[in-house]
Amino acid sequence: MxxxxxxxxxxxxxxxxxxxxxxxxxxxxxxxxxxxxxxxxxxxxxxxxxxxxxxxxxxxxxxxxxxxxxxxxxxxxxxxxxxxxxxxxxxxxxxxxxxxxxxxxxxxxxxxxxxxxxxxxxxxxxxxxxxxxxxxxxxxxxxxxxxxxxxxxxxxxxxxxxxxxxxxxxHRGLLWLQITTYGRSAHGSMPKQGINAIEKMLPLLNRLFGWSIPQPPHPRLGPCTMSINQLHAGTAPNIVPDTCRLHLDIRTLPGQPQPSVIEQIQTFLEEQKARDPNFRAEISILRQCEAxxxxxxxxxxxxxxxxxxxxxxxxxxxxxxxxxxxxxxxxxxxxxxxxxxxxxxxxxxxxxxxxxxxxxxxxxxxxxxxx
Ligand SMILES: [Zn+2]
Structure with a gap:
Protein backbone atom coordinates (compact mmCIF):
# COMPACT_ATOMS: atom_id res chain seq x y z
CA MET A 1 0.00 0.00 0.00
CA HIS A 171 -22.01 18.17 2.00
CA ARG A 172 -23.25 21.38 0.45
CA GLY A 173 -23.50 21.85 -3.30
CA LEU A 174 -21.31 24.16 -5.31
CA LEU A 175 -22.34 26.75 -7.89
CA TRP A 176 -19.68 28.94 -9.47
CA LEU A 177 -21.17 31.73 -11.54
CA GLN A 178 -19.66 34.30 -13.85
CA ILE A 179 -21.44 37.59 -14.39
CA THR A 180 -20.19 39.59 -17.37
CA THR A 181 -21.05 43.22 -18.00
CA TYR A 182 -20.41 44.70 -21.44
CA GLY A 183 -19.44 48.19 -22.52
CA ARG A 184 -17.61 49.76 -25.46
CA SER A 185 -13.89 50.39 -25.50
CA ALA A 186 -12.39 53.79 -26.23
CA HIS A 187 -9.11 55.61 -25.68
CA GLY A 188 -8.57 56.31 -22.00
CA SER A 189 -8.03 59.99 -22.79
CA MET A 190 -11.58 60.22 -24.16
CA PRO A 191 -13.67 58.10 -21.78
CA LYS A 192 -16.98 59.69 -22.82
CA GLN A 193 -16.64 57.96 -26.22
CA GLY A 194 -16.81 54.55 -24.59
CA ILE A 195 -19.01 52.66 -22.15
CA ASN A 196 -17.06 51.49 -19.12
CA ALA A 197 -17.88 47.86 -18.25
CA ILE A 198 -16.48 48.32 -14.71
CA GLU A 199 -18.93 51.14 -14.07
CA LYS A 200 -21.73 48.87 -15.34
CA MET A 201 -20.66 46.19 -12.85
CA LEU A 202 -20.73 48.60 -9.90
CA PRO A 203 -24.49 48.56 -9.13
CA LEU A 204 -24.50 44.75 -9.34
CA LEU A 205 -21.53 44.51 -6.98
CA ASN A 206 -23.29 46.74 -4.46
CA ARG A 207 -26.48 44.76 -4.80
CA LEU A 208 -24.75 41.39 -4.34
CA PHE A 209 -22.67 42.52 -1.34
CA GLY A 210 -25.87 43.67 0.34
CA TRP A 211 -27.75 40.44 -0.40
CA SER A 212 -27.94 37.08 1.26
CA ILE A 213 -29.56 34.16 -0.51
CA PRO A 214 -32.97 33.54 1.08
CA GLN A 215 -32.66 29.95 2.26
CA PRO A 216 -33.16 28.60 5.78
CA PRO A 217 -30.00 26.99 7.19
CA HIS A 218 -29.62 23.20 7.18
CA PRO A 219 -29.59 21.63 10.66
CA ARG A 220 -26.22 19.96 10.06
CA LEU A 221 -24.66 21.85 7.13
CA GLY A 222 -25.45 25.40 8.27
CA PRO A 223 -26.30 28.24 5.88
CA CYS A 224 -26.16 28.60 2.13
CA THR A 225 -23.31 31.05 1.43
CA MET A 226 -22.14 33.28 -1.39
CA SER A 227 -18.65 34.72 -1.72
CA ILE A 228 -17.57 37.23 -4.38
CA ASN A 229 -14.07 36.06 -5.17
CA GLN A 230 -12.81 37.37 -8.51
CA LEU A 231 -13.18 40.52 -10.59
CA HIS A 232 -11.50 40.89 -13.98
CA ALA A 233 -11.61 43.83 -16.34
CA GLY A 234 -9.51 45.85 -18.70
CA THR A 235 -6.53 45.21 -20.95
CA ALA A 236 -4.39 48.35 -20.53
CA PRO A 237 -4.21 51.48 -18.36
CA ASN A 238 -5.29 53.66 -21.29
CA ILE A 239 -8.22 51.65 -22.69
CA VAL A 240 -11.81 51.91 -21.47
CA PRO A 241 -12.73 48.28 -20.66
CA ASP A 242 -15.47 46.72 -22.76
CA THR A 243 -15.99 43.69 -20.52
CA CYS A 244 -15.93 43.09 -16.78
CA ARG A 245 -16.25 39.64 -15.21
CA LEU A 246 -17.26 38.75 -11.68
CA HIS A 247 -16.93 35.27 -10.20
CA LEU A 248 -19.19 34.08 -7.40
CA ASP A 249 -18.75 30.97 -5.26
CA ILE A 250 -22.17 29.88 -3.98
CA ARG A 251 -22.60 26.87 -1.68
CA THR A 252 -26.11 25.46 -1.78
CA LEU A 253 -27.99 23.16 0.58
CA PRO A 254 -29.65 19.78 -0.05
CA GLY A 255 -33.09 20.35 -1.54
CA GLN A 256 -32.27 23.92 -2.61
CA PRO A 257 -32.70 24.17 -6.39
CA GLN A 258 -29.62 25.82 -7.92
CA PRO A 259 -31.60 27.24 -10.90
CA SER A 260 -33.64 29.35 -8.46
CA VAL A 261 -30.45 31.05 -7.21
CA ILE A 262 -29.49 31.88 -10.80
CA GLU A 263 -33.02 33.19 -11.47
CA GLN A 264 -32.80 35.52 -8.47
CA ILE A 265 -29.53 37.00 -9.70
CA GLN A 266 -31.01 37.25 -13.19
CA THR A 267 -33.78 39.48 -11.79
CA PHE A 268 -31.08 41.87 -10.45
CA LEU A 269 -29.73 42.13 -14.01
CA GLU A 270 -33.19 42.78 -15.43
CA GLU A 271 -34.00 45.43 -12.83
CA GLN A 272 -30.73 47.20 -13.65
CA LYS A 273 -31.53 47.03 -17.36
CA ALA A 274 -34.86 48.74 -16.65
CA ARG A 275 -32.98 51.57 -14.91
CA ASP A 276 -30.15 51.86 -17.47
CA PRO A 277 -30.80 51.23 -21.19
CA ASN A 278 -27.02 50.93 -21.80
CA PHE A 279 -26.73 48.08 -19.31
CA ARG A 280 -25.85 44.73 -20.91
CA ALA A 281 -24.92 41.70 -18.84
CA GLU A 282 -25.17 37.94 -18.72
CA ILE A 283 -24.73 35.06 -16.28
CA SER A 284 -22.93 31.82 -17.09
CA ILE A 285 -22.19 28.74 -15.00
CA LEU A 286 -18.48 28.01 -14.48
CA ARG A 287 -18.96 24.89 -12.40
CA GLN A 288 -21.76 23.23 -10.53
CA CYS A 289 -22.18 20.26 -8.27
CA GLU A 290 -25.27 19.30 -6.34
CA ALA A 291 -25.36 18.86 -2.57
ZN1 LIG B 1 -10.44 14.99 -3.42
Whole structure:
Protein backbone atom coordinates (compact mmCIF):
# COMPACT_ATOMS: atom_id res chain seq x y z
CA MET A 1 0.00 0.00 0.00
CA UNK A 2 2.75 2.45 0.93
CA UNK A 3 4.70 1.63 -2.24
CA UNK A 4 1.54 2.01 -4.34
CA UNK A 5 0.91 5.45 -2.84
CA UNK A 6 4.48 6.55 -3.58
CA UNK A 7 4.18 5.38 -7.19
CA UNK A 8 0.85 7.18 -7.61
CA UNK A 9 2.41 10.41 -6.29
CA UNK A 10 5.36 9.93 -8.67
CA UNK A 11 2.90 9.57 -11.58
CA UNK A 12 1.92 13.23 -10.87
CA UNK A 13 -1.64 13.03 -12.21
CA UNK A 14 -2.16 16.80 -12.48
CA UNK A 15 -4.38 18.50 -15.00
CA UNK A 16 -1.32 19.09 -17.22
CA UNK A 17 -0.08 15.49 -17.14
CA UNK A 18 -3.42 13.67 -17.12
CA UNK A 19 -4.19 10.51 -15.18
CA UNK A 20 -2.90 7.89 -17.61
CA UNK A 21 0.38 7.08 -15.85
CA UNK A 22 -1.32 6.83 -12.46
CA UNK A 23 -3.99 4.58 -14.03
CA UNK A 24 -1.29 2.27 -15.38
CA UNK A 25 0.35 2.10 -11.93
CA UNK A 26 -2.98 1.15 -10.36
CA UNK A 27 -3.92 -1.46 -12.99
CA UNK A 28 -0.46 -3.01 -12.62
CA UNK A 29 -0.88 -3.16 -8.82
CA UNK A 30 -4.21 -4.98 -9.08
CA UNK A 31 -3.07 -7.41 -11.78
CA UNK A 32 0.07 -8.26 -9.79
CA UNK A 33 -2.28 -9.31 -6.99
CA UNK A 34 -4.55 -11.33 -9.30
CA UNK A 35 -7.41 -8.81 -9.33
CA UNK A 36 -9.27 -7.96 -12.53
CA UNK A 37 -8.63 -4.31 -13.44
CA UNK A 38 -8.88 -2.21 -16.60
CA UNK A 39 -8.07 1.34 -17.59
CA UNK A 40 -10.41 3.36 -19.78
CA UNK A 41 -8.19 5.85 -21.64
CA UNK A 42 -9.32 8.82 -23.76
CA UNK A 43 -7.78 11.99 -25.22
CA UNK A 44 -4.34 10.31 -24.98
CA UNK A 45 -3.66 11.03 -21.31
CA UNK A 46 -7.01 10.97 -19.49
CA UNK A 47 -7.96 7.76 -17.70
CA UNK A 48 -10.37 5.98 -15.35
CA UNK A 49 -9.69 2.62 -13.73
CA UNK A 50 -12.20 -0.05 -12.70
CA UNK A 51 -11.15 -3.01 -10.56
CA UNK A 52 -13.54 -5.69 -9.36
CA UNK A 53 -13.82 -8.51 -6.86
CA UNK A 54 -16.54 -10.72 -8.39
CA UNK A 55 -19.23 -12.36 -6.28
CA UNK A 56 -22.19 -14.70 -6.40
CA UNK A 57 -24.27 -11.56 -7.10
CA UNK A 58 -26.97 -12.51 -4.61
CA UNK A 59 -26.86 -9.05 -3.06
CA UNK A 60 -26.18 -5.49 -4.25
CA UNK A 61 -22.50 -4.60 -4.39
CA UNK A 62 -20.21 -1.92 -2.98
CA UNK A 63 -18.49 0.83 -4.98
CA UNK A 64 -15.36 2.53 -3.66
CA UNK A 65 -15.14 5.66 -5.83
CA UNK A 66 -11.87 7.59 -5.70
CA UNK A 67 -10.43 10.25 -7.97
CA UNK A 68 -7.07 9.78 -9.67
CA UNK A 69 -6.23 13.42 -10.33
CA UNK A 70 -4.43 15.84 -8.00
CA UNK A 71 -4.15 19.62 -8.00
CA UNK A 72 -0.85 21.12 -9.23
CA UNK A 73 1.98 21.98 -6.82
CA UNK A 74 3.93 25.24 -6.79
CA UNK A 75 7.43 23.90 -5.95
CA UNK A 76 8.56 27.24 -4.47
CA UNK A 77 6.06 26.86 -1.61
CA UNK A 78 7.09 23.30 -0.66
CA UNK A 79 9.86 22.14 1.68
CA UNK A 80 10.41 18.97 -0.37
CA UNK A 81 9.87 17.73 -3.93
CA UNK A 82 6.08 17.38 -4.33
CA UNK A 83 6.17 14.43 -6.72
CA UNK A 84 8.84 12.08 -5.36
CA UNK A 85 6.70 10.31 -2.73
CA UNK A 86 9.05 10.49 0.27
CA UNK A 87 8.55 8.55 3.53
CA UNK A 88 9.49 10.47 6.68
CA UNK A 89 8.59 10.28 10.40
CA UNK A 90 5.72 7.88 9.87
CA UNK A 91 4.22 9.89 7.01
CA UNK A 92 4.15 9.66 3.23
CA UNK A 93 4.76 13.08 1.74
CA UNK A 94 3.74 14.47 -1.61
CA UNK A 95 1.02 16.07 -3.70
CA UNK A 96 -2.06 13.89 -3.44
CA UNK A 97 -0.95 12.01 -0.29
CA UNK A 98 -4.11 13.35 1.37
CA UNK A 99 -6.35 14.38 -1.55
CA UNK A 100 -6.77 11.57 -2.37
CA UNK A 101 -4.17 9.13 -3.57
CA UNK A 102 -3.78 8.01 0.07
CA UNK A 103 -7.44 6.98 0.31
CA UNK A 104 -7.21 5.38 -3.12
CA UNK A 105 -4.16 3.33 -2.09
CA UNK A 106 -5.88 2.24 1.15
CA UNK A 107 -9.03 1.19 -0.73
CA UNK A 108 -6.98 -0.69 -3.34
CA UNK A 109 -5.06 -2.46 -0.57
CA UNK A 110 -8.36 -3.44 1.09
CA UNK A 111 -9.45 -5.22 -2.13
CA UNK A 112 -6.11 -7.03 -2.23
CA UNK A 113 -6.49 -8.09 1.40
CA UNK A 114 -10.04 -9.41 0.86
CA UNK A 115 -8.94 -11.26 -2.30
CA UNK A 116 -6.05 -12.89 -0.44
CA UNK A 117 -8.41 -14.29 2.21
CA UNK A 118 -10.69 -15.86 -0.43
CA UNK A 119 -13.76 -14.50 1.41
CA UNK A 120 -16.89 -15.47 -0.55
CA UNK A 121 -18.74 -12.26 -1.55
CA UNK A 122 -22.47 -11.94 -2.14
CA UNK A 123 -22.18 -8.63 -3.98
CA UNK A 124 -19.38 -7.39 -6.25
CA UNK A 125 -16.84 -5.03 -4.72
CA UNK A 126 -15.83 -2.47 -7.33
CA UNK A 127 -13.12 0.15 -7.04
CA UNK A 128 -13.35 3.04 -9.50
CA UNK A 129 -10.63 5.68 -9.81
CA UNK A 130 -11.76 8.52 -12.01
CA UNK A 131 -10.28 11.51 -13.81
CA UNK A 132 -10.83 15.22 -13.43
CA UNK A 133 -12.50 15.58 -10.03
CA UNK A 134 -10.54 18.77 -9.37
CA UNK A 135 -11.67 20.36 -12.64
CA UNK A 136 -14.85 19.14 -14.34
CA UNK A 137 -15.64 15.64 -12.99
CA UNK A 138 -15.30 14.29 -16.54
CA UNK A 139 -14.15 10.87 -15.31
CA UNK A 140 -17.04 10.39 -12.88
CA UNK A 141 -19.57 11.36 -15.55
CA UNK A 142 -17.92 9.07 -18.08
CA UNK A 143 -17.95 6.18 -15.62
CA UNK A 144 -21.63 6.66 -14.79
CA UNK A 145 -22.52 6.77 -18.49
CA UNK A 146 -20.37 3.86 -19.63
CA UNK A 147 -20.33 1.45 -16.71
CA UNK A 148 -23.61 1.94 -14.81
CA UNK A 149 -24.96 -1.45 -15.87
CA UNK A 150 -21.85 -3.36 -14.90
CA UNK A 151 -21.61 -1.65 -11.48
CA UNK A 152 -25.28 -1.59 -10.35
CA UNK A 153 -27.08 -2.63 -8.26
CA UNK A 154 -25.24 -1.19 -5.29
CA UNK A 155 -25.85 -1.28 -1.54
CA UNK A 156 -23.81 1.89 -1.20
CA UNK A 157 -20.87 3.98 -2.34
CA UNK A 158 -17.83 5.01 -0.30
CA UNK A 159 -15.70 7.98 -1.37
CA UNK A 160 -12.25 7.49 0.20
CA UNK A 161 -11.66 11.27 0.44
CA UNK A 162 -9.77 12.50 3.54
CA UNK A 163 -12.08 12.71 6.57
CA UNK A 164 -9.68 11.92 9.44
CA UNK A 165 -11.35 8.46 9.34
CA UNK A 166 -14.76 9.91 10.21
CA UNK A 167 -17.94 8.86 8.41
CA UNK A 168 -19.39 11.88 6.59
CA UNK A 169 -22.85 11.65 5.06
CA UNK A 170 -23.54 15.10 3.59
CA HIS A 171 -22.01 18.17 2.00
CA ARG A 172 -23.25 21.38 0.45
CA GLY A 173 -23.50 21.85 -3.30
CA LEU A 174 -21.31 24.16 -5.31
CA LEU A 175 -22.34 26.75 -7.89
CA TRP A 176 -19.68 28.94 -9.47
CA LEU A 177 -21.17 31.73 -11.54
CA GLN A 178 -19.66 34.30 -13.85
CA ILE A 179 -21.44 37.59 -14.39
CA THR A 180 -20.19 39.59 -17.37
CA THR A 181 -21.05 43.22 -18.00
CA TYR A 182 -20.41 44.70 -21.44
CA GLY A 183 -19.44 48.19 -22.52
CA ARG A 184 -17.61 49.76 -25.46
CA SER A 185 -13.89 50.39 -25.50
CA ALA A 186 -12.39 53.79 -26.23
CA HIS A 187 -9.11 55.61 -25.68
CA GLY A 188 -8.57 56.31 -22.00
CA SER A 189 -8.03 59.99 -22.79
CA MET A 190 -11.58 60.22 -24.16
CA PRO A 191 -13.67 58.10 -21.78
CA LYS A 192 -16.98 59.69 -22.82
CA GLN A 193 -16.64 57.96 -26.22
CA GLY A 194 -16.81 54.55 -24.59
CA ILE A 195 -19.01 52.66 -22.15
CA ASN A 196 -17.06 51.49 -19.12
CA ALA A 197 -17.88 47.86 -18.25
CA ILE A 198 -16.48 48.32 -14.71
CA GLU A 199 -18.93 51.14 -14.07
CA LYS A 200 -21.73 48.87 -15.34
CA MET A 201 -20.66 46.19 -12.85
CA LEU A 202 -20.73 48.60 -9.90
CA PRO A 203 -24.49 48.56 -9.13
CA LEU A 204 -24.50 44.75 -9.34
CA LEU A 205 -21.53 44.51 -6.98
CA ASN A 206 -23.29 46.74 -4.46
CA ARG A 207 -26.48 44.76 -4.80
CA LEU A 208 -24.75 41.39 -4.34
CA PHE A 209 -22.67 42.52 -1.34
CA GLY A 210 -25.87 43.67 0.34
CA TRP A 211 -27.75 40.44 -0.40
CA SER A 212 -27.94 37.08 1.26
CA ILE A 213 -29.56 34.16 -0.51
CA PRO A 214 -32.97 33.54 1.08
CA GLN A 215 -32.66 29.95 2.26
CA PRO A 216 -33.16 28.60 5.78
CA PRO A 217 -30.00 26.99 7.19
CA HIS A 218 -29.62 23.20 7.18
CA PRO A 219 -29.59 21.63 10.66
CA ARG A 220 -26.22 19.96 10.06
CA LEU A 221 -24.66 21.85 7.13
CA GLY A 222 -25.45 25.40 8.27
CA PRO A 223 -26.30 28.24 5.88
CA CYS A 224 -26.16 28.60 2.13
CA THR A 225 -23.31 31.05 1.43
CA MET A 226 -22.14 33.28 -1.39
CA SER A 227 -18.65 34.72 -1.72
CA ILE A 228 -17.57 37.23 -4.38
CA ASN A 229 -14.07 36.06 -5.17
CA GLN A 230 -12.81 37.37 -8.51
CA LEU A 231 -13.18 40.52 -10.59
CA HIS A 232 -11.50 40.89 -13.98
CA ALA A 233 -11.61 43.83 -16.34
CA GLY A 234 -9.51 45.85 -18.70
CA THR A 235 -6.53 45.21 -20.95
CA ALA A 236 -4.39 48.35 -20.53
CA PRO A 237 -4.21 51.48 -18.36
CA ASN A 238 -5.29 53.66 -21.29
CA ILE A 239 -8.22 51.65 -22.69
CA VAL A 240 -11.81 51.91 -21.47
CA PRO A 241 -12.73 48.28 -20.66
CA ASP A 242 -15.47 46.72 -22.76
CA THR A 243 -15.99 43.69 -20.52
CA CYS A 244 -15.93 43.09 -16.78
CA ARG A 245 -16.25 39.64 -15.21
CA LEU A 246 -17.26 38.75 -11.68
CA HIS A 247 -16.93 35.27 -10.20
CA LEU A 248 -19.19 34.08 -7.40
CA ASP A 249 -18.75 30.97 -5.26
CA ILE A 250 -22.17 29.88 -3.98
CA ARG A 251 -22.60 26.87 -1.68
CA THR A 252 -26.11 25.46 -1.78
CA LEU A 253 -27.99 23.16 0.58
CA PRO A 254 -29.65 19.78 -0.05
CA GLY A 255 -33.09 20.35 -1.54
CA GLN A 256 -32.27 23.92 -2.61
CA PRO A 257 -32.70 24.17 -6.39
CA GLN A 258 -29.62 25.82 -7.92
CA PRO A 259 -31.60 27.24 -10.90
CA SER A 260 -33.64 29.35 -8.46
CA VAL A 261 -30.45 31.05 -7.21
CA ILE A 262 -29.49 31.88 -10.80
CA GLU A 263 -33.02 33.19 -11.47
CA GLN A 264 -32.80 35.52 -8.47
CA ILE A 265 -29.53 37.00 -9.70
CA GLN A 266 -31.01 37.25 -13.19
CA THR A 267 -33.78 39.48 -11.79
CA PHE A 268 -31.08 41.87 -10.45
CA LEU A 269 -29.73 42.13 -14.01
CA GLU A 270 -33.19 42.78 -15.43
CA GLU A 271 -34.00 45.43 -12.83
CA GLN A 272 -30.73 47.20 -13.65
CA LYS A 273 -31.53 47.03 -17.36
CA ALA A 274 -34.86 48.74 -16.65
CA ARG A 275 -32.98 51.57 -14.91
CA ASP A 276 -30.15 51.86 -17.47
CA PRO A 277 -30.80 51.23 -21.19
CA ASN A 278 -27.02 50.93 -21.80
CA PHE A 279 -26.73 48.08 -19.31
CA ARG A 280 -25.85 44.73 -20.91
CA ALA A 281 -24.92 41.70 -18.84
CA GLU A 282 -25.17 37.94 -18.72
CA ILE A 283 -24.73 35.06 -16.28
CA SER A 284 -22.93 31.82 -17.09
CA ILE A 285 -22.19 28.74 -15.00
CA LEU A 286 -18.48 28.01 -14.48
CA ARG A 287 -18.96 24.89 -12.40
CA GLN A 288 -21.76 23.23 -10.53
CA CYS A 289 -22.18 20.26 -8.27
CA GLU A 290 -25.27 19.30 -6.34
CA ALA A 291 -25.36 18.86 -2.57
CA UNK A 292 -25.10 15.40 -1.04
CA UNK A 293 -27.25 14.07 1.78
CA UNK A 294 -27.48 10.43 2.79
CA UNK A 295 -29.74 9.87 5.81
CA UNK A 296 -27.52 8.78 8.74
CA UNK A 297 -30.15 6.15 9.62
CA UNK A 298 -30.12 4.52 6.15
CA UNK A 299 -29.40 0.77 6.22
CA UNK A 300 -26.08 1.28 4.41
CA UNK A 301 -24.82 3.94 6.84
CA UNK A 302 -25.91 1.77 9.74
CA UNK A 303 -24.03 -1.23 8.33
CA UNK A 304 -20.91 0.89 7.88
CA UNK A 305 -21.19 2.29 11.42
CA UNK A 306 -21.53 -1.20 12.89
CA UNK A 307 -18.63 -2.49 10.80
CA UNK A 308 -16.23 0.19 12.04
CA UNK A 309 -17.73 0.29 15.53
CA UNK A 310 -18.96 3.84 15.76
CA UNK A 311 -22.33 5.55 15.99
CA UNK A 312 -20.96 8.96 15.00
CA UNK A 313 -21.48 10.52 11.57
CA UNK A 314 -20.64 14.05 10.51
CA UNK A 315 -20.84 16.33 7.47
CA UNK A 316 -18.11 17.51 5.08
CA UNK A 317 -17.08 21.13 4.60
CA UNK A 318 -15.80 20.34 1.08
CA UNK A 319 -17.66 19.04 -1.97
CA UNK A 320 -16.96 15.77 -3.77
CA UNK A 321 -17.73 13.87 -6.96
CA UNK A 322 -20.39 12.05 -4.91
CA UNK A 323 -23.48 13.72 -6.43
CA UNK A 324 -22.32 12.57 -9.90
CA UNK A 325 -22.66 8.98 -8.66
CA UNK A 326 -26.25 9.43 -7.41
CA UNK A 327 -27.67 7.78 -10.58
CA UNK A 328 -25.87 4.60 -9.45
CA UNK A 329 -27.04 4.61 -5.82
CA UNK A 330 -28.51 7.17 -3.40
CA UNK A 331 -26.52 5.98 -0.36
CA UNK A 332 -23.11 7.65 -0.47
CA UNK A 333 -20.68 8.24 2.38
CA UNK A 334 -17.24 9.82 2.58
CA UNK A 335 -14.62 8.02 4.68
CA UNK A 336 -10.87 8.11 4.32
CA UNK A 337 -7.41 8.78 5.77
CA UNK A 338 -5.81 12.19 6.12
CA UNK A 339 -6.76 15.61 7.40
CA UNK A 340 -9.07 17.43 4.98
CA UNK A 341 -7.52 20.79 5.92
CA UNK A 342 -4.25 19.61 4.26
CA UNK A 343 -5.92 19.36 0.83
CA UNK A 344 -4.52 21.53 -1.98
CA UNK A 345 -1.82 22.99 0.32
CA UNK A 346 2.00 22.76 0.19
CA UNK A 347 3.77 19.99 2.13
CA UNK A 348 0.84 17.56 1.87
CA UNK A 349 1.45 14.46 4.01
CA UNK A 350 -0.54 11.50 5.33
CA UNK A 351 0.16 9.35 8.39
CA UNK A 352 1.03 5.77 7.47
CA UNK A 353 -0.94 4.59 10.54
CA UNK A 354 -4.04 6.36 9.16
CA UNK A 355 -3.60 4.64 5.79
CA UNK A 356 -3.49 1.26 7.56
CA UNK A 357 -6.51 2.17 9.69
CA UNK A 358 -8.49 3.19 6.58
CA UNK A 359 -7.57 -0.06 4.81
CA UNK A 360 -8.76 -1.97 7.89
CA UNK A 361 -12.06 -0.05 7.94
CA UNK A 362 -12.74 -0.81 4.27
CA UNK A 363 -11.96 -4.50 4.92
CA UNK A 364 -14.40 -4.54 7.86
CA UNK A 365 -17.11 -2.89 5.77
CA UNK A 366 -16.63 -5.37 2.89
CA UNK A 367 -16.80 -8.23 5.41
CA UNK A 368 -19.98 -6.81 7.00
CA UNK A 369 -21.65 -6.54 3.58
CA UNK A 370 -20.61 -10.12 2.76
CA UNK A 371 -22.54 -11.52 5.72
ZN1 LIG B 1 -10.44 14.99 -3.42
Missing amino acids: NELLKQLIQAAPTVDNGERRAAEVLVQYFRTHGIQADADIWNENRANVIARLPSSRQKPGLLLAAHLDVVPADRSQWHFEPFTGIEQNGHILGRGAVDMLGGLAAAAAALVEIASTGLPLQGDVVLAATAGEETDSCGANRLVQSAAQTISPLAGIILPEPTNLKILTA LETPPNSPFVQTVCRAVQTNQTDVAVFTTDGPHFLPLCPDIIILGPGNPTACHKPDEAVKIDDLAAARQMYVQIIRALAQ
